[in-house]
Amino acid sequence: MRSLEDILAISVGRKGSVEAIFEGFAPSKTPAELAAQPDDRWLSAMTRAIFNAGFNWKVVESMWPGFEAAFEGFAPGRCSMMDDTWFDALVTNKAIVRHGPKIRAVQENAVFIREVADSHGGFGTFVAGWDVTEFAGLLAHLKSNGTRLGGTTGQYFLRSMGVDGFILSRDVVARLIAEGVIDKPPTSKGAMTAVQTAFSEWHRTSGRSLKEISRILATSTG
Structure with missing residues (x-):
């Protein structure tokens, strides 16, 4: 090498x-800057990376205001409680990409973020405290505990939030x-x-x- x-x-x-x-x-971003980013922005970026995967990024970008509105600002508490009525409305909402499994991933990742935030004082605090020399371990954690965050999806998600990796x-x-x-x-x-x-x-x-x-x-x- x-x-x-x-x-x-x-x-x-x-x-x-x-x-x-x-x-x-x-x-x-610095650890302090990462920790300062609210949980809804982590869920938003996570969701954007998931919808970008295997799809035209420019289309997702142009539709993103619709995503923010449809998922009510990606508040993890609200999204984690997604019921069938809201889910059914989302899969027919033309303001977003109507992909059922990826829409469901928002709810599942909201639960993941809430669990991490509850034990670390915020999802950003959890990420900020991860050793940069163990970045692959953070990717493995996202893949194992989140939904649809394997491959390069988790990598692009973290990069978009300013994580060094x-x-x-x-x-x-x-x-x-x-x-x-x-x-x-x-x-x-x-x-x-x-x-x-x-x-x-x-x-x-x-x-x-x-x-x-x-x-x-x-x-x-x-």
Whole structure:
């Protein structure tokens, strides 16, 4: 496995400069900023990532005001109590994407968020306290305890909220394979452990955030 500086040199050779690599790059939020975000915004972002998965993101974006209205601002307490009447109205509501299982996931994830918030003083506080060197563990937790949050869905959800972490895009995976970290897209616990180990090592030796490392890996191939 090459050093991050060596991979950065590959990226610079492809993109022309470090500035080009990080064009439009926004830093991750601080733990205090993460903890300050209310639970309804976490449920909103979680839902948006779920509806984006396998669908046209621009369509979801254009319809998002309708989602916010239909789900009553994504208040976890309200959404966790979704009854059949509300569910039936949602699956026929043309202001949103009418996908029954994803709509049901809102209720189930509202329950998940409430449970976490009750034990940690807020979902944001829970996420903010997670060790960055164990990001893969946070993804596994979301997958196991939430609904429809596996694959890259959980990764995009956390990134959208400003959490420092990686996204295993096709380009990032290609670099990880080239570096011998994995031999195919990671789906097993063992493969994700290998990915986390590599990112943690690059983080330790370079001082760069996981998000920065993810960008460097992506631009070295894509």
